Amino acid sequence: MTKGGAATAGVAAVGLLLAGCNPGSDGVRTEGAASSTPGPHGSLSAAPGPTPSAGYRKVDAVALLKADPKVGGYVKKSLAKPCAADAYPVEVTYASLTGAKSPDVIVNVITCADSVGIGSYVYRRDKGAPGGYENVFADEQPSVNAGVDKDELEVSTHTYKTGDKVCCPSGEDVTTYRWADGRFVEYAHRHTDYSKTTVDGAAPEDGTGSED
Secondary structure: OOOOOOOOOOOOOOOOOOOOOOOOOOEOEEEOOEEOOOOOOOOEOOOOOOOEOOOOOOOOHHHHHHHOOOOOHHHHHHOOOOOEOOEEOEEEEEEOOOOOOOOEEEEEEEOOOOOOEEEEEEEEEOOOOHHHEEEEEEEOOOOOEEEEEOOEEEEEEEEOOOOOOOOOOOEEEEEEEEEEOOEEEEEEEEEEEOOOOOEOOEOOOOOOEEEO
16 A cells, blocks of 8 residues: 655665664564675674564565565665675564464565665565565555554655645654455554644643544
């Protein structure tokens, strides 16, 4: 699913690559930048994180994305070469979201220059699928980021008004999904407007956010 948005995407290079975020719950493990130099278990350089759930194994996220026909051309172009050295702008999280025997793989792709999210994906273990994983969720838009909250998929995007800089969005949308009937189903959504500030520690009368 793809929504419009306003933000810029860069391509230069350097060490932005994120360590872990959205720890969620036990059994979740987040890794930093993907490396093109294979290690003993695959091609990702691991960052410290909670003990992964049973059946966890590292995947080559860059190769998975490049071979996936559901991944857009712009995202694939951003993975044509590393940002710096052998570090690709990819963050990988392993967590149980779909009830599969093996942990699911949540992949976020960000720009090299300014760390803006441009694609978020969830892969479910399927030995019959290319690469052994099936793409069961995709969201490609500026500033998107997928994470885990209480074993549920949480996807956030910044919202921009005319004239906003990439660094300074006007708000944020957060959508939560649950796995049901073989797919992710949206069940909660909230919007936070950053432009509504507090006065003397008190929230404005109409609140700083809304939830559907």
